[in-house]
Amino acid sequence: MSSIASVLLAGVIGGTIALPVFGTMFGPWLLVVTFVQAPVLLLPVTFALWAFHISYQRYRDERETIFQV
Secondary structure, eight states: OHHHHHHHHHHHHHHHHHSTTTHHHHHHHHHHHHHHHOGGGHHHHHHHHHHHHHHHHHHHHHHHHHSOO
C-alpha cells in the first residue's frame, strides 16, 4: 500500500509544481489513467521502488554497524 501512496504522492507533487492549482488534482489522476491504459509502465515504477527499498535497507544495515562496539 505504501508504494501506491508514494506514486500518488509523486503525482500530487509533480502536478503541483507543473500547475499549482489544478495540477494538484489532475497529477494523480493522470498517473492512474496512464497506468490503466498502459500497464507496462508499472514495471519501471515497481522496479524503481524496489531498488530504493533495497538501497535504503543496505544503508540502514551499514548505519547500524557504525554504532556497534
